[in-house]
Amino acid sequence: MSMLSHDVIIVGAGLAGMRAALEFAPGVDVAMISKVHPVRSHSGAAQGGVNAALHEDDSWENHAYDTVKGSDYLGDQDAIEIMCREAPSDIRQMEHWGVIFSRNDEERIAQRPFGGAGYPRTCYAADRTGHALLHAMYERVMRRGVKVYEEWFLLSLIMEDGECRGIVALDIPTGQVVSMRARAVVMATGGYGRVYRTSSNGLVNTGDGMAVCYEAGAPLMDMEFVQFHPTTLKSNGVLITEGSRGEGGTLINALGERFMKTYAPNAMELASRDVVSRAEQTEILEGRGVDGCVLLDLRHLGREKILERLPQIRELAIKFAGTDPIEVPIPVRPGAHYSMGGIKADFNGATPLPGLFAAGECSCVSVHGANRLGGNSLLETLVFGRRTGAFVNDYLVGRPMPSPADTHRVEQEKRLAEMVARPAGERGWALREELGTMMNRNVGVFRDRAGLEAAVTVAANVAERARRQWVMDKGKIFNTDLTEALELQHVTELARVIIAGALAREESRGAHFRKDFTTRDDAKWMRHTLAHPDPDGPKLSHAPVAFTRFEPKERTY
Amino acid sequence: MRIEIEIERSCPGEGQAARFQSFHVEVPRHATVLDTLMAVKNQEDGSVTFRRSCRSAICGSCAMRINGRSGLACDTQVEGELRRHGKLRIQPLAHMPVVRDLAVEIDPFWARVRAVQPWVERPREAEPSWPVEQETRMPQSAAEEMDDTSKCIMCMSCFSACEVAEVDTRFLGPAALAKAYRFVADPRDTNTQNRLATLNGGGGYWDCTRCNQCVEACPKDVKPMEAIVHLRREAIRAGFTGTIGSRHITDFLSIVRQEGRLNEGRMPMQMKGFNPFKLLPVLPLAWRMWRKGKLPLPWHWPIPGVSQVRRIMDRKGGARRKSFVVGKGDLK
CATH class of the missing domain: 3.10.20.30 (Beta-grasp domain)
Known part of the structure; x- marks a missing residue:
């Protein structure tokens, strides 16, 4: 098959990718590829809201301070300032593009309190904000007629002379391996929550873009920082929005106590997510849990408020936990939720590899540092999706269309053929469960040296076995057994990077908590972790954190 | 287990x-x-x-x-x-x-969605420039008017359940039409007239048989059929009254207003006029109904309480309208 050719290829059609696509000048030939249809992207699962200092009494500086503090001073303050300053414009832009935000009495965009924030600055569309943003964004993409290759799976980057000249992808419905050349490639492939067994993330969140870029030589930054959301359902990890606590929901233990008073006497349930998750896990470990969970109590909000502000939450609780929050508290526990780390990128999306850009959860700019505030991830997709699109639009000027060799495609075709041809072996799902269970246990809310060292061994072992896994499906058309096998290779690779970072970082900061190093060590660890690929496992180096106006302080809520 | x-x-x-x-x-x-x-x-x-x-x-x-x-x-x-x-x-x-x-294959479904021009359309001069200083003012009640339809996740269940889609490949289907209503109801959209005109023809909102299968199938309680009914109402209000569907509604109402009850015998003549060629296709049905003794006579006296019926109709008449008010913070 001949090589496809576009000025820009955006990999991933969630919020960040689509937002980037909308920034290009009309003459630029932009194409998106996504392994799922754009509205199936996981951006749509975001519930609670998106932050912006819209109100006169609030300011972007306050937002920036909350974000820096939330990041446990690991976020780059220059990038955070940009995000918080530009947030109001990006929110209003989305409003003009058709997002149906909930409104206040002044007919303006309503805002609710969220964890770790000093002001109610989270804009929302009931409790399906991500869904509202995602569908509105796709409406703009349809209006503009952006070409989307739906259900195409990224296999590799085309790297020649140290620069990115396109991608090789699998057209899932036909089974064809196709080369696509481009003058620039933007990654917007989302997070890696599915490295863990229990996660709020969709099954597609396997960090494919990160893994493929890492393999091609792009460094991954701060991967050890994985956010555990305090309120996910026990049965399947389905998310219960922080908005439920923002609206006044409380957390109680088996004794009926609001235990957050011990851990965060001021912010209580609205402390930062890492703080609340650790508090819950401590309660559970010390025997004050209820069947491995704590309870999220919404009853006092009353039927009317629950139905107006949290209708989806009620529906999810009824369907997946068998409890109606109007009548009884919902059992919840911490679950892997968000990847603070990702492909190292600057605030224009540029990665260290020429021709390669990244935005959204797959990137690490870093605005979230060691812990992301609720409502800042949707914001990141909007601000940095837009900035990356605009920057790449200019970057294209004078940059010729490359003519990469066909060998990249041939190589991938051969790789897939070998995977499918293998007549027997271990099944990928079993390996994935083994890896995920270990990650939950050893690389979860609490970590220590012994557990992490064991994790290194298990992950290396699973990675090795994953290379020989058995793809049962021998068909060409819509072979999801094959794509799942590829995803397994991605999550094992990323798991090794997470573990390496967590083992090296001998301190506790944000979402990374070491039982053997319980305090933050600014002298030694106020720096980013960079992971580079190496046959013997990830090689680590470090990068400084950018400071502007906020001096590191002890972090209490 | x-x-x-x-x-x-x-x-x-x-x-x-x-x-x-x-x-x-x-x-x-x-x-x-x-x-x-x-x-x-x-x-x-x-x-x-x-x-x-x-x-x-x-x-x-x-x-x-x-x-x-x-x-x-x-x-x-x-x-x-x-x-x-x-x-x-x-x-x-x-x-x-x-x-x-x-x-x-999802393309056939999405082609139908694209056919309703599913985006908020505003005049070029209303497009904000960067930085965007103001949002559009809109009351919560306007947001709530779009609440049902904006919950749609485009899962295609309703399209699969649709009895019209089964026999008519032109029909745009419940999800696409619900999406169309989401924009018709949106006070920010300025393409309403055009949207209603496009969907007034074959494949559009008049082709729904109101079987309710889409409402039953929908996992998100979008109630597509209700959105289709809203579209019809908006269409009649906007002056699209030439179709059989809209004639059925307006004539139904006018007969009830006159006689205090539906007069099924009069409906075909009212809708199609006294044109024998247009009434021809109805005759076999009329013949079969007459033989079974079920053909209603087109002549009745109004029911005794007809004035009360008219009063109720007058009171009920107004349906929800766009509640959008241009506030001081608005863009030009």
Whole structure:
């Protein structure tokens, strides 16, 4: 098959990718590829809201301070300032593009309190904000007629002379391996929550873009920082929005106590997510849990408020936990939720590899540092999706269309053929469960040296076995057994990077908590972790954190 | 518990016709249909093909027919299905060609969605420039008017359940029309007239038979059929009264106003006029009805309380309107 050719290829059609696509000048030939249809992207699962200092009494500086503090001073303050300053414009832009935000009495965009924030600055569309943003964004993409290759799976980057000249992808419905050349490639492939067994993330969140870029030589930054959301359902990890606590929901233990008073006497349930998750896990470990969970109590909000502000939450609780929050508290526990780390990128999306850009959860700019505030991830997709699109639009000027060799495609075709041809072996799902269970246990809310060292061994072992896994499906058309096998290779690779970072970082900061190093060590660890690929496992180096106006302080809520 | 699941499998691209295949798997008591399919794929046959992602009824990937009913696999409990139907039989969504097993081609569905121009359209001068200083003012009540339709996750269950889509390939279907109403109801949209005009023709809102299947199938309570009814009302209000559908409504109302009750005998003549050629197609039906003694006579006296009926109609007349007010913070 001949090589496809576009000025820009955006990999991933969630919020960040689509937002980037909308920034290009009309003459630029932009194409998106996504392994799922754009509205199936996981951006749509975001519930609670998106932050912006819209109100006169609030300011972007306050937002920036909350974000820096939330990041446990690991976020780059220059990038955070940009995000918080530009947030109001990006929110209003989305409003003009058709997002149906909930409104206040002044007919303006309503805002609710969220964890770790000093002001109610989270804009929302009931409790399906991500869904509202995602569908509105796709409406703009349809209006503009952006070409989307739906259900195409990224296999590799085309790297020649140290620069990115396109991608090789699998057209899932036909089974064809196709080369696509481009003058620039933007990654917007989302997070890696599915490295863990229990996660709020969709099954597609396997960090494919990160893994493929890492393999091609792009460094991954701060991967050890994985956010555990305090309120996910026990049965399947389905998310219960922080908005439920923002609206006044409380957390109680088996004794009926609001235990957050011990851990965060001021912010209580609205402390930062890492703080609340650790508090819950401590309660559970010390025997004050209820069947491995704590309870999220919404009853006092009353039927009317629950139905107006949290209708989806009620529906999810009824369907997946068998409890109606109007009548009884919902059992919840911490679950892997968000990847603070990702492909190292600057605030224009540029990665260290020429021709390669990244935005959204797959990137690490870093605005979230060691812990992301609720409502800042949707914001990141909007601000940095837009900035990356605009920057790449200019970057294209004078940059010729490359003519990469066909060998990249041939190589991938051969790789897939070998995977499918293998007549027997271990099944990928079993390996994935083994890896995920270990990650939950050893690389979860609490970590220590012994557990992490064991994790290194298990992950290396699973990675090795994953290379020989058995793809049962021998068909060409819509072979999801094959794509799942590829995803397994991605999550094992990323798991090794997470573990390496967590083992090296001998301190506790944000979402990374070491039982053997319980305090933050600014002298030694106020720096980013960079992971580079190496046959013997990830090689680590470090990068400084950018400071502007906020001096590191002890972090209490 | 150990359960049996029957899955309809096919791969037209490789010449494999549809057939049912049974699997037995062990699943927890509260397993969903999606959990069960994943157990089959993992433990029994890796080639069983279906789409899935979020597991929480928000991404819309895993819609399929479960014991004949279109819906999401991730929010359907196996236990309930077995209790109601005594079996678990899974098929791909209807009215769309199958790619493989439970994965159908999505292009036909999305082509219909694109046909309603599904985006907020505003004049160029209303497009904000960067930085965007103001949002549009809109009361919460206006947002709520769009609440049902904006919940749609485009899972295609309603399209699969639609009885018109089954016989009329032109019909845009419940999801696309619900989406159209979402923009008609949007105070920010300036394309309403054009949208209503486009959808007034064949394949549009008049082609729904109001069978309610879409409402029943929808996992997100979007109530597409209600949106279609709203579209019809907006169309008549906007002056699109030439279609049979709108004539049926307006003539129905005018007869009730005159006589205090529906006069079925008068409806065909009222709608089509006293044109014998136009009435010709109705005659065989009229003949059959007459032979069974069911042909209503077109002549009646108004019912005794007709003035009260008229009063009720006058009071009820106004439906919801766009409640948008241009506030001081608005863009030009």
